[in-house]
Amino acid sequence: MKPGWWRSIAVLAILVAVIVYENRPERSPFRRIADPDAILKEVRPLRELVTVRYSIQKVAGLKEDKTPVGSESILLIVQAQVLGGVDLGQLGDKDIRMDAQHRVAIKLPAAKILHINLDERNTQVWDRTKTWWTPWIPYDIELEKKARMAALGSIRQEALDMGILLDAQVNAQTLIRALLRPVGIEKIDFAATHS
Numbered sequence: 534m535k536p537g538w539w540r541s542i543a544v545l546a547i548l549v550a551v552i553v554y555e556n557r558p559e560r561s562p563f564r565r566i567a568d569p570d571a572i573l574k575e576v577r578p579l580r581e582l583v584t585v586r587y588s589i590q591k592v593a594g595l596k597e598d599k600t601p602v603g604s605e606s607i608l609l610i611v612q613a614q615v616l617g618g619v620d621l622g623q624l625g626d627k628d629i630r631m632d633a634q635h636r637v638a639i640k641l642p643a644a645k646i647l648h649i650n651l652d653e654r655n656t657q658v659w660d661r662t663k664t665w666w667t668p669w670i671p672y673d674i675e676l677e678k679k680a681r682m683a684a685l686g687s688i689r690q691e692a693l694d695m696g697i698l699l700d701a702q703v704n705a706q707t708l709i710r711a712l713l714r715p716v717g718i719e720k721i722d723f724a725a726t727h728s
Contacts, residue, residue: 569629569637572713581647583618584704587692592659593684597676603664607676611684612655615692616648617701635717639709640724644701646692649685656681 589612596606619642628640658677663670706723713721 569631570626572637573624573626573629580620580622581618582621582705582708583616583647584644584708585617585697585700587615587617587695587697589613589615589688589691589695590655591684591687591691593680593687595676595680595683597673597679599663599670603670605663605670605673605676606661607658607680608660609677609680609684610655610657610659611681611688612652613685613688614648614650614652615646615688615697616650617644617692617697618647619644619701619705620647631718634720636720636722637713637718638722638724641702641705641709644698644705646689646697649689649692651681651685 591611591613592608593611594606594608596604598604621642623642624640630638632638661676706721710721
């Protein structure tokens with residue numbers, strides 16, 4: 534399992550503290566400005582930066598026909614956490630530029646859904662039935678697993694419909710602005726990205 538979003542935030546906070554410490558006025562009479570290579574070197578190892586979390590609950594059903602006759606159905610209540618953000622590991626050498634006025638242009642990777650985690654404590658079978666005239670056909674032990682996988686796809690689509698990618702992109706830009714402000718970078722432009 535990948536590290537939680539809180540680890541990314543903790544690493545960013547440590548990075549900001551180090552940059553602020555290195556640029557404190559008593560250390561040097563000149564204000565130091567981070568250069569693009571230094572920014573890239575510090576930010577890229579963060580990899581998956583989780584910037585938004587949605588909690589989604591859905592009712593998911595699945596019906597399976599049996600051979601030679603009959604059917605079996607299952608109804609689940611599914612709770613999941615959907616984590617959205619950007620993969621900073623995709624940043625390349627040409628994705629961060631700085632001009633003479635210390636304005637930075639960043640081509641940030643497109644936001645994406647990083648993880649969908651089922652909350653097992655709040656996911657449960659609501660109903661499970663098979664046709665009454667086929668009592669000799671056993672329950673399919675894989676049906677619940679199939680229903681859970683189908684529910685994950687449905688939850689993913691709902692998160693997309695709710696705007697998780699836009700929220701993740703905006704939050705990533707806000708976080709990076711806050712990260713770079715202490716080192717004297719006030720003007721940051723984010724280039725349009727495509728997934």
